[in-house]
Amino acid sequence: MTPPRIVIVGGGAGGLELATRLGNKLGRSKRADITLVDRNHTHIWKPLLHEVATGTLDVEIDQLSYRAHAASHHFEFQLGNFTRLNREQRTITLAAIGSSDGEQLLAERELRYDHLILAIGSISNHFNTAGVAEHCIFLDSPGQAHRFQRRLLEAYLKLNSPQHPKDSLNIAIVGAGATGVELAAELYHAAAELNLYGFADLRSDRLNISLVEAGPRILPALPERMANAALKELQKLGVNVRVGTKVTAADSQGLKLGEERLDAELMVWAAGIKAPDFMRDIAGLETNRLNQLVVNSKLQSSRDDRIFVIGDCAACPLPDGKWVPPRAQSAHQMASLVAQNLIAILNNKPLRDFQYKDHGSLISLSRFGTVGSLMGNLVGGAMMIEGRIARLAYISLYRMHQVALHGWLKMLVISLVARINRIVRPRLKLH
Numbered sequence: 001m002t003p004p005r006i007v008i009v010g011g012g013a014g015g016l017e018l019a020t021r022l023g024n025k026l027g028r029s030k031r032a033d034i035t036l037v038d039r040n041h042t043h044i045w046k047p048l049l050h051e052v053a054t055g056t057l058d059v060e061i062d063q064l065s066y067r068a069h070a071a072s073h074h075f076e077f078q079l080g081n082f083t084r085l086n087r088e089q090r091t092i093t094l095a096a097i098g099s100s101d102g103e104q105l106l107a108e109r110e111l112r113y114d115h116l117i118l119a120i121g122s123i124s125n126h127f128n129t130a131g132v133a134e135h136c137i138f139l140d141s142p143g144q145a146h147r148f149q150r151r152l153l154e155a156y157l158k159l160n161s162p163q164h165p166k167d168s169l170n171i172a173i174v175g176a177g178a179t180g181v182e183l184a185a186e187l188y189h190a191a192a193e194l195n196l197y198g199f200a201d202l203r204s205d206r207l208n209i210s211l212v213e214a215g216p217r218i219l220p221a222l223p224e225r226m227a228n229a230a231l232k233e234l235q236k237l238g239v240n241v242r243v244g245t246k247v248t249a250a251d252s253q254g255l256k257l258g259e260e261r262l263d264a265e266l267m268v269w270a271a272g273i274k275a276p277d278f279m280r281d282i283a284g285l286e287t288n289r290l291n292q293l294v295v296n297s298k299l300q301s302s303r304d305d306r307i308f309v310i311g312d313c314a315a316c317p318l319p320d321g322k323w324v325p326p327r328a329q330s331a332h333q334m335a336s337l338v339a340q341n342l343i344a345i346l347n348n349k350p351l352r353d354f355q356y357k358d359h360g361s362l363i364s365l366s367r368f369g370t371v372g373s374l375m376g377n378l379v380g381g382a383m384m385i386e387g388r389i390a391r392l393a394y395i396s397l398y399r400m401h402q403v404a405l406h407g408w409l410k411m412l413v414i415s416l417v418a419r420i421n422r423i424v425r426p427r428l429k430l431h
């Protein structure tokens with residue numbers, strides 16, 4: 001009998017953990033053929049993208065090659081952009097791949113599946129605000145984060161040059177959720193580090209960062225006490241935090257805030273997410289207004305139980321009527337449950353229900369501090385943490401992702417190499 005074919009689309013926080021686990025459990029013993037599809041050659045954990053954007057993390061060093069990882073974890077990797085789903089034929093379509101000079105390398109392809117897992121994440125939601133798509137940068141992919149880093153370096157070069165005697169560099173960040181807040185703090189950190197590398201004129205008082213939020217406070221998804229602590233830190237750094245302020249348009253010179261203007265050379269949009277637009281009602285599946293696929297308690301799509309959906313592109317209802325939040329910890333928990341459920345299907349065992357456990361939230365304000373809350377029985381509900389403990393908890397989130405991918409031993413080796421790199425390499429990406 002041919003082994004069942006399990007296809008996972010999207011090798012991000014959830015999809016890559018799932019492929020690794022299934023490869024180790026089922027691929028190694030040839031009980032199933034596991035294929036991971038991603039449109040990129042390499043994986044970088046998305047919560048690190050604001051560090052890629054500021055250059056404090058070098059994507060060339062920290063990225064993981066899907067092909068190399070697949071080879072050592074008993075699954076197959078297919079490079080491709082998923083565009084269509086045919087539920088009757090049980091196939092997905094991957095777009096043709098071209099070279100940088102326009103030559104077609106691979107024609108459009110179809111992949112057959114017996115079980116399909118959609119884990120393609122989310123993109124920024126600009127709510128059709130005029131000019132945003134053209135003029136703002138999004139932090140949805142390593143490519144976009146890298147583009148921001150290049151433009152930032154160019155802007156710093158200009159600021160540091162006698163031919164362009166500009167007073168300050170204006171950067172506007174729209175959306176004061178975790179991404180916007182973390183990026184604002186990281187920008188100050190990067191500027192301070194650049195002082196060491198010949199950008200002597202780049203003082204933090206010449207960095208003019210505005211954080212614009214339509215809601216009444218920053219970090220709306222987190223407890224108020226935590227948001228206030230983060231706000232204090234941001235204000236200490238000099239961030240101009242503007243809450244209750246809606247962006248009505250963007251152009252090449254900055255943002256329109258109703259009647260008011262906010263001039264900015266660089267604009268980042270980090271206000272809300274949605275699943276990609278082509279997912280809306282894809283192949284007759286049920287989606288919500290954010291294009292996320294509605295799932296049942298087993299994380300199967302509500303209209304097709306051969307299709308599981310995990311991570312940011314899943315609309316998974318919670319008992320209180322809200323949705324499971326789009327976070328790395330949700331993607332991680334969903335990947336674990338779907339791995340168990342797929343193994344249960346192969347063993348003719350009953351499937352388990354997904355129970356989201358909120359372990360709390362952590363916000364890194366770069367080297368200026370970390371704030372967060374831990375949830376759980378161990379701490380008797382919710383407990384706010386700050387400083388070194390919060391920093392350790394924040395770092396441990398990434399370490400847990402690395403453990404899921406590589407195991408404890410390799411994670412420890414990678415951490416050690418990262419420490420050595422901090423000594424032998426520049427402290428941030430300078431090109």
Ligand SMILES: Cc1cc2nc3c(=O)[nH]c(=O)nc-3n(C[C@H](O)[C@H](O)[C@H](O)COP(=O)(O)OP(=O)(O)OC[C@H]3O[C@@H](n4cnc5c(N)ncnc54)[C@H](O)[C@@H]3O)c2cc1C
Binds near residue numbers: 037049312313331
């Ligand atoms: C700057 C930033 C900071 C964040 N900080 C935190 C944090 O501190 N804590 C936290 O819990 N969460 C954080 N998040 C959110 C977290 O990153 C996401 O919730 C998480 O990555 C979702 O995992 P996922 O597997 O659903 O999708 P992703 O990790 O986004 O992975 C999706 C994958 O699908 C691939 N893909 C997309 N479309 C296609 C297609 N059509 N065809 C083929 N492949 C495709 C992509 O290349 C990607 O590899 C942050 C996000 C950002 C942007």
